[in-house]
Amino acid sequence: MRFSKKAILAELAKLYPDAGPELNFTNPYETLVAVMLSAQCTDKMVNKVTPAVFARYPDVASMAAATVEELHPMVKSCGFKSKANNIIETCRLLMLRHGGEVPRTMEELTALPGVGRKTANVVMSNAFGIPAIAVDTHVFRVSNRLGLAEADDVLKTELQLQKAIPKADWLDFHHRLILHGRRVCKAQRPLCAECTMQEMCKARRAQQRANKDME
Numbered sequence: 042m043r044f045s046k047k048a049i050l051a052e053l054a055k056l057y058p059d060a061g062p063e064l065n066f067t068n069p070y071e072t073l074v075a076v077m078l079s080a081q082c083t084d085k086m087v088n089k090v091t092p093a094v095f096a097r098y099p100d101v102a103s104m105a106a107a108t109v110e111e112l113h114p115m116v117k118s119c120g121f122k123s124k125a126n127n128i129i130e131t132c133r134l135l136m137l138r139h140g141g142e143v144p145r146t147m148e149e150l151t152a153l154p155g156v157g158r159k160t161a162n163v164v165m166s167n168a169f170g171i172p173a174i175a176v177d178t179h180v181f182r183v184s185n186r187l188g189l190a191e192a193d194d195v196l197k198t199e200l201q202l203q204k205a206i207p208k209a210d211w212l213d214f215h216h217r218l219i220l221h222g223r224r225v226c227k228a229q230r231p232l233c234a235e236c237t238m239q240e241m242c243k244a245r246r247a248q249q250r251a252n253k254d255m256e
């Protein structure tokens with residue numbers, strides 16, 4: 042039996058009606074810094090360090106004047122020293138190129154150090170409400186397992202999802218897929234037996250067919 046993308050979107054909406062960003066931020070500058078810190082780090086950990094960071098460096102100008110020696114100790118629980126370096130360099134470039142504002146386009150955002158396509162998409166959608174689908178490890182894995190995308194890299198996945206999902210749903214879809222990936226469709230051991238989308242899921246159906254062939 043084939044299920045439509047519409048059915049999958051409806052089930053995701055039913056499962057996670059209030060899904061939203063788990064990072065804490067209040068403006069585009071804070072969004073950018075929080076997302077840069079979140080690479081290969083949990084949102085929970087980022088939320089622990091950002092209150093002190095934003096209290097000491099409340100805007101782009103103050104962060105542009107920071108030194109790595111000052112910032113790194115405050116954010117080192119989020120990983121590499123390069124994160125502190127990239128955040129400061131990015132803010133210096135925002136002062137030079139954008140009058141201290143965070144730009145709104147993919148091209149301008151990805152020209153900043155440490156800002157890749159995923160970070161840019163999160164900033165565009167969460168800070169400015171611009172429709173975008175950020176493909177992180179959860180979105181990549183779950184969308185390909187469900188059959189919403191059929192791609193071996195994140196860029197192809199993003200482009201396929203843009204075609205498959207109505208633009209108005211992109212932001213909610215992104216947050217819902219992340220929650221499903223964290224809670225149910227885990228990387229190593231997906232909880233398929235508990236998943237309410239197992240009949241709609243391409244990977245699950247393929248697994249069941251393979252099991253049957255072996256009987």
Ligand code: SF4
Nearest residue numbers: 226233236239242245
């Ligand atoms: S059935 Fe399994 S693989 Fe498919 S979405 Fe659910 S948990 Fe993931």
